[in-house]
């Protein structure tokens with residue numbers, strides 16, 4: 099039997115819980131020609147949702163700006179996405195001609211050569227999106243700019259983003275969808291009153307799949323492959339992962355693979371998940387200065403509610419000011435963030451690894467932690 103779980107990025111529909119309500123809402127926003135901003139934690143299912151909801155009934159032009167370093171590369175990614183989209187449709191031959199007229203956008207070996215006039219990156223952008231406008235006259239399209247926040251770090255991105263805003267504003271029949279996982283950068287891009295997209299988008303918050311439904315779905319998938327699953331274990335997994343779909347599926351994948359039963363299977367799975375990451379975790383940890391080490395451990399063990407309150411601060415012996423600075427430091431490193439309901443770890447497995455590190459200390463800090471029985475079994479060597 100093939101493992102019924104999948105956790106490596108954008109997931110095929112057959113590995114997904116049907117987010118019917120969200121899909122419907124997203125589709126309807128797209129049909130209304132909205133510019134849509136999708137917020138949600140990393141691995142919660144943003145890319146998956148857009149792909150599944152929008153590619154039914156629309157030609158989805160997908161551009162991933164993840165780790166893009168220059169605006170020329172950003173344009174290149176748009177050009178490649180357009181090229182892909184036009185290739186699948188013979189009726190888009192005219193658009194291909196237009197694309198070929200876009201100046202000097204180098205696509206490695208398949209350089210698109212255009213008329214020999216110099217052009218700025220902004221005018222290339224407007225040419226590229228003009229192609230989208232033309233496509234939209236012939237059929238329903240949508241443009242998906244994924245990990246859009248990565249543009250913010252690129253030299254000269256400010257005028258580029260203003261240009262992007264202008265163009266997307268004028269194309270009423272093209273829904274543009276923006277998604278990104280970095281909360282801080284997304285806020286800078288959309289919520290700052292001076293930001294180009296301030297009050298320019300329909301906000302779509304992607305929350306975790308509701309616990310009992312998600313757990314029920316997992317149990318069914320076990321059953322469909324001839325295996326039994328204990329719902330309580332998966333409720334625990336859900337809490338460990340804060341319901342983040344990609345992390346829950348990762349643990350479910352490894353529990354499914356395990357020869358063990360019940361809580362032992364969970365420990366076994368976590369060992370498999372955390373094992374290969376230990377080196378990375380160790381070097382992150384080693385690079386933290388002492389106050390950050392103390393704070394991150396306290397957050398891991400005691401949770402992130404009132405992290406600078408007496409209970410946590412007292413337990414690690416930091417002054418209030420130092421604790422606050424340490425918290426900021428950890429946030430800056432992207433290790434934890436403020437969820438609105440306390441500080442949480444971006445990576446739930448790093449949290450468990452920290453709990454397993456110096457277990458005596460962990461137990462002293464919070465002997466009743468529900469994760470302790472599992473964590474105490476997480477031994478390597």
Ligand SMILES: Nc1ncnc2c1ncn2[C@@H]1O[C@H](COP(=O)(O)OP(=O)(O)O)[C@@H](O)[C@H]1O
Nearest residue numbers: 104105107108114115141142143144145146344
């Ligand atoms: N509807 C869903 N049902 C179950 N799991 C999902 C769903 N959507 C996403 N996932 C899980 O989350 C993982 C990451 O999804 P992805 O769309 O790449 O997240 P994001 O774009 O928010 O980082 C997928 O590989 C899959 O394991």
Ligand SMILES: [Mg+2]
Nearest residue numbers: 144145146244
């Ligand atoms: Mg994504």
